[in-house]
Amino acid sequence: MTTKSMRIIVTRPEPECSRWVDAMQAEGLSAVALPLIEIASIPFVFDAKQSYDAFVFVSRSAVEGFFKVVKNEVLQAKRCLVSGLGTRAALIQHGLQEGFIDAPDSHSNQFDSEALWQVAGKRDWQGKHVLVVRGANNLGEQEGRPWLADQLTTAGAVVDFVATYERRLPNLTDAQRALLQATPDKASTSAKQDIWLFSSSQSIEHLKLLVPSRDWKTSRAIATHERIFISAMGAGFGSVTITRPVLADVINVLHKT
Secondary structure: HHHEEEEEEEEOOHHHHHHHHHHHHHHOOOEEOOOOOHHHOOOOOOOOOOOEEEEOOOHHHHHHHHHHOOOOHHHHOOOOEOOOOHHHHHHHHOOOOOEEEOOOOOOOOOOOOHHHHHHHHOOOOOOOEEEEEEEEEOHHHHHOHHHHHHHHHHHEEEEEEEEEEEEEEEOOHHHHHHHHOOOHHHHHOOOEEEEEEOOHHHHHHHHHHOOOOOOOOOOOOEOHHHHHHHHHHOOOOEEEEOOOOOOHHHHHHHHHH
Protein backbone atom coordinates (compact mmCIF):
# COMPACT_ATOMS: atom_id res chain seq x y z
CA MET A 1 0.00 0.00 0.00
CA THR A 2 1.39 3.43 -0.92
CA THR A 3 1.13 6.53 1.24
CA LYS A 4 -1.31 7.97 -1.31
CA SER A 5 -3.78 5.14 -0.68
CA MET A 6 -3.97 5.59 3.08
CA ARG A 7 -5.36 8.22 5.41
CA ILE A 8 -3.93 8.98 8.84
CA ILE A 9 -6.45 9.91 11.54
CA VAL A 10 -4.61 12.00 14.14
CA THR A 11 -6.26 11.85 17.57
CA ARG A 12 -4.00 14.18 19.61
CA PRO A 13 -5.61 17.11 21.46
CA GLU A 14 -5.63 20.50 19.77
CA PRO A 15 -3.63 22.52 18.88
CA GLU A 16 -1.09 19.71 18.50
CA CYS A 17 -3.54 17.68 16.42
CA SER A 18 -3.77 20.25 13.62
CA ARG A 19 -0.03 20.92 13.76
CA TRP A 20 0.73 17.24 13.22
CA VAL A 21 -1.82 17.03 10.40
CA ASP A 22 -0.24 20.03 8.66
CA ALA A 23 3.23 18.49 9.00
CA MET A 24 2.05 15.19 7.56
CA GLN A 25 0.31 16.87 4.65
CA ALA A 26 3.52 18.79 3.93
CA GLU A 27 5.20 15.38 3.63
CA GLY A 28 2.67 14.29 1.03
CA LEU A 29 0.59 12.21 3.41
CA SER A 30 -3.19 12.26 3.62
CA ALA A 31 -4.08 13.16 7.22
CA VAL A 32 -7.17 14.41 9.04
CA ALA A 33 -7.68 15.79 12.54
CA LEU A 34 -9.94 13.91 14.92
CA PRO A 35 -8.93 15.11 18.41
CA LEU A 36 -10.31 12.56 20.86
CA ILE A 37 -9.31 14.54 23.94
CA GLU A 38 -10.36 18.12 24.62
CA ILE A 39 -8.05 20.16 26.86
CA ALA A 40 -9.45 22.96 29.03
CA SER A 41 -7.56 25.02 31.60
CA ILE A 42 -9.14 24.95 35.05
CA PRO A 43 -8.78 27.32 38.01
CA PHE A 44 -6.43 26.27 40.79
CA VAL A 45 -4.85 27.79 43.86
CA PHE A 46 -1.09 28.28 44.04
CA ASP A 47 0.47 29.51 47.27
CA ALA A 48 3.27 31.83 46.15
CA LYS A 49 4.62 31.79 49.70
CA GLN A 50 5.20 28.05 49.51
CA SER A 51 8.79 27.37 48.56
CA TYR A 52 9.23 24.47 46.16
CA ASP A 53 12.63 23.11 45.23
CA ALA A 54 11.43 21.51 42.01
CA PHE A 55 8.43 21.20 39.71
CA VAL A 56 7.26 18.24 37.63
CA PHE A 57 5.18 19.06 34.54
CA VAL A 58 3.45 16.05 33.02
CA SER A 59 2.60 17.68 29.67
CA ARG A 60 2.63 20.84 27.60
CA SER A 61 -0.97 21.43 28.72
CA ALA A 62 0.21 21.36 32.34
CA VAL A 63 2.74 24.08 31.55
CA GLU A 64 0.26 26.29 29.69
CA GLY A 65 -2.40 25.93 32.36
CA PHE A 66 0.12 26.68 35.13
CA PHE A 67 1.29 29.94 33.59
CA LYS A 68 -2.25 31.21 33.14
CA VAL A 69 -2.28 31.59 36.93
CA VAL A 70 1.36 31.73 38.05
CA LYS A 71 4.01 34.24 37.03
CA ASN A 72 7.08 32.98 35.18
CA GLU A 73 9.37 34.27 37.93
CA VAL A 74 8.23 31.46 40.23
CA LEU A 75 10.30 28.97 38.25
CA GLN A 76 13.46 31.02 37.94
CA ALA A 77 16.46 28.97 39.09
CA LYS A 78 14.12 26.08 40.00
CA ARG A 79 14.68 22.51 38.88
CA CYS A 80 11.95 21.30 36.48
CA LEU A 81 11.30 17.70 35.45
CA VAL A 82 9.56 16.78 32.19
CA SER A 83 9.26 13.52 30.28
CA GLY A 84 8.43 14.92 26.84
CA LEU A 85 10.21 17.12 24.32
CA GLY A 86 7.07 19.23 23.76
CA THR A 87 6.77 19.92 27.48
CA ARG A 88 10.43 20.88 27.60
CA ALA A 89 9.95 23.27 24.66
CA ALA A 90 6.93 24.86 26.38
CA LEU A 91 8.99 25.63 29.50
CA ILE A 92 11.74 27.19 27.41
CA GLN A 93 9.13 29.31 25.62
CA HIS A 94 8.06 30.59 29.02
CA GLY A 95 11.58 31.67 29.83
CA LEU A 96 13.05 28.77 31.77
CA GLN A 97 16.71 28.11 31.02
CA GLU A 98 17.54 24.72 29.52
CA GLY A 99 20.09 24.00 32.23
CA PHE A 100 17.34 23.83 34.86
CA ILE A 101 15.29 21.22 32.98
CA ASP A 102 15.71 17.47 33.53
CA ALA A 103 14.34 15.46 30.59
CA PRO A 104 15.15 12.29 28.68
CA ASP A 105 17.76 12.71 25.97
CA SER A 106 16.26 13.62 22.60
CA HIS A 107 17.57 10.28 21.25
CA SER A 108 15.91 8.27 24.02
CA ASN A 109 13.95 5.22 22.94
CA GLN A 110 10.95 6.53 24.87
CA PHE A 111 9.77 9.65 26.66
CA ASP A 112 8.07 8.64 29.88
CA SER A 113 8.54 8.73 33.64
CA GLU A 114 10.97 5.84 33.62
CA ALA A 115 13.22 7.55 31.06
CA LEU A 116 13.00 10.82 32.99
CA TRP A 117 13.98 9.14 36.26
CA GLN A 118 17.16 7.82 34.66
CA VAL A 119 18.20 11.50 34.55
CA ALA A 120 16.48 13.02 37.58
CA GLY A 121 17.09 10.03 39.84
CA LYS A 122 20.79 10.89 39.97
CA ARG A 123 20.00 14.02 42.02
CA ASP A 124 19.70 14.25 45.81
CA TRP A 125 15.98 14.51 46.66
CA GLN A 126 16.26 14.09 50.43
CA GLY A 127 14.10 16.79 52.09
CA LYS A 128 13.26 18.48 48.77
CA HIS A 129 9.74 19.86 48.26
CA VAL A 130 8.35 19.02 44.83
CA LEU A 131 5.13 20.11 43.11
CA VAL A 132 3.69 17.83 40.43
CA VAL A 133 1.63 19.81 37.91
CA ARG A 134 -0.83 17.54 36.11
CA GLY A 135 -4.35 17.20 34.71
CA ALA A 136 -7.79 16.19 35.90
CA ASN A 137 -10.61 14.18 34.37
CA ASN A 138 -14.04 15.55 33.46
CA LEU A 139 -15.17 15.02 37.06
CA GLY A 140 -12.45 17.35 38.31
CA GLU A 141 -10.49 14.47 39.84
CA GLN A 142 -6.72 14.67 39.50
CA GLU A 143 -5.30 11.81 37.47
CA GLY A 144 -2.02 10.48 36.20
CA ARG A 145 0.48 7.72 36.83
CA PRO A 146 1.91 7.88 40.38
CA TRP A 147 5.16 6.15 39.41
CA LEU A 148 7.44 9.21 39.31
CA ALA A 149 5.96 10.71 42.47
CA ASP A 150 6.54 7.36 44.20
CA GLN A 151 10.21 7.42 43.16
CA LEU A 152 10.62 10.96 44.47
CA THR A 153 8.95 10.06 47.76
CA THR A 154 11.13 6.98 48.16
CA ALA A 155 14.17 9.19 47.51
CA GLY A 156 13.15 11.42 50.42
CA ALA A 157 11.19 14.20 48.73
CA VAL A 158 7.89 15.70 49.92
CA VAL A 159 5.50 15.71 46.94
CA ASP A 160 2.43 17.89 46.41
CA PHE A 161 0.03 17.86 43.46
CA VAL A 162 -2.00 20.44 41.55
CA ALA A 163 -4.20 20.12 38.46
CA THR A 164 -4.08 22.96 35.94
CA TYR A 165 -6.15 21.48 33.12
CA GLU A 166 -8.94 19.04 32.41
CA ARG A 167 -9.06 16.26 29.82
CA ARG A 168 -12.59 15.87 28.45
CA LEU A 169 -14.54 14.06 25.78
CA PRO A 170 -14.17 16.17 22.60
CA ASN A 171 -16.75 18.49 21.13
CA LEU A 172 -16.48 17.29 17.54
CA THR A 173 -17.46 19.09 14.36
CA ASP A 174 -20.07 17.55 12.06
CA ALA A 175 -17.33 16.40 9.70
CA GLN A 176 -15.35 14.81 12.52
CA ARG A 177 -18.44 13.09 13.86
CA ALA A 178 -19.20 11.71 10.39
CA LEU A 179 -15.64 10.38 10.18
CA LEU A 180 -16.00 8.79 13.59
CA GLN A 181 -19.31 7.14 12.72
CA ALA A 182 -18.12 5.65 9.41
CA THR A 183 -18.23 1.86 9.57
CA PRO A 184 -15.48 -0.40 8.25
CA ASP A 185 -17.83 -1.54 5.48
CA LYS A 186 -18.29 2.04 4.31
CA ALA A 187 -14.60 2.73 4.64
CA SER A 188 -13.77 -0.30 2.50
CA THR A 189 -15.55 1.25 -0.48
CA SER A 190 -13.06 4.10 -0.37
CA ALA A 191 -9.70 3.97 -2.11
CA LYS A 192 -8.07 4.90 1.16
CA GLN A 193 -7.18 2.76 4.16
CA ASP A 194 -7.33 4.50 7.52
CA ILE A 195 -4.52 4.35 10.06
CA TRP A 196 -5.34 5.66 13.53
CA LEU A 197 -2.58 7.51 15.38
CA PHE A 198 -2.84 7.30 19.17
CA SER A 199 -0.61 9.27 21.55
CA SER A 200 -2.72 8.58 24.64
CA SER A 201 -4.61 5.60 26.04
CA GLN A 202 -7.36 8.04 27.02
CA SER A 203 -7.97 8.75 23.33
CA ILE A 204 -8.74 5.07 22.89
CA GLU A 205 -11.04 5.06 25.93
CA HIS A 206 -12.91 8.05 24.49
CA LEU A 207 -13.12 6.32 21.12
CA LYS A 208 -14.78 3.31 22.74
CA LEU A 209 -17.26 5.60 24.51
CA LEU A 210 -18.10 7.49 21.32
CA VAL A 211 -18.59 4.39 19.13
CA PRO A 212 -19.15 1.51 21.58
CA SER A 213 -20.40 -0.97 18.99
CA ARG A 214 -17.60 -0.49 16.46
CA ASP A 215 -15.57 -3.58 15.56
CA TRP A 216 -11.90 -2.64 15.08
CA LYS A 217 -10.48 -6.02 14.07
CA THR A 218 -9.82 -4.89 10.47
CA SER A 219 -8.45 -1.49 11.54
CA ARG A 220 -4.82 -0.44 11.87
CA ALA A 221 -3.21 1.90 14.39
CA ILE A 222 0.09 3.46 15.38
CA ALA A 223 0.79 3.84 19.12
CA THR A 224 3.52 6.04 20.58
CA HIS A 225 4.09 3.96 23.72
CA GLU A 226 3.84 0.33 24.81
CA ARG A 227 0.98 1.15 27.22
CA ILE A 228 -0.95 2.75 24.34
CA PHE A 229 -0.19 -0.31 22.20
CA ILE A 230 -1.73 -2.52 24.90
CA SER A 231 -4.82 -0.27 25.06
CA ALA A 232 -5.26 -0.35 21.29
CA MET A 233 -4.93 -4.12 21.14
CA GLY A 234 -7.35 -4.39 24.05
CA ALA A 235 -9.85 -2.26 22.11
CA GLY A 236 -9.69 -4.80 19.30
CA PHE A 237 -7.46 -3.15 16.68
CA GLY A 238 -6.21 -5.82 14.33
CA SER A 239 -2.79 -4.31 13.68
CA VAL A 240 -0.87 -1.90 15.91
CA THR A 241 2.63 -0.52 15.33
CA ILE A 242 4.72 1.16 18.06
CA THR A 243 6.97 4.14 17.43
CA ARG A 244 8.54 6.94 19.46
CA PRO A 245 6.22 9.91 20.22
CA VAL A 246 8.20 12.17 17.89
CA LEU A 247 6.59 13.61 14.77
CA ALA A 248 9.57 12.80 12.55
CA ASP A 249 9.56 9.18 13.72
CA VAL A 250 5.82 8.81 13.10
CA ILE A 251 6.16 10.26 9.60
CA ASN A 252 9.05 7.90 8.88
CA VAL A 253 6.95 4.91 9.92
CA LEU A 254 4.07 6.09 7.73
CA HIS A 255 6.32 6.47 4.69
CA LYS A 256 7.43 2.87 5.20
CA THR A 257 3.88 1.57 5.57
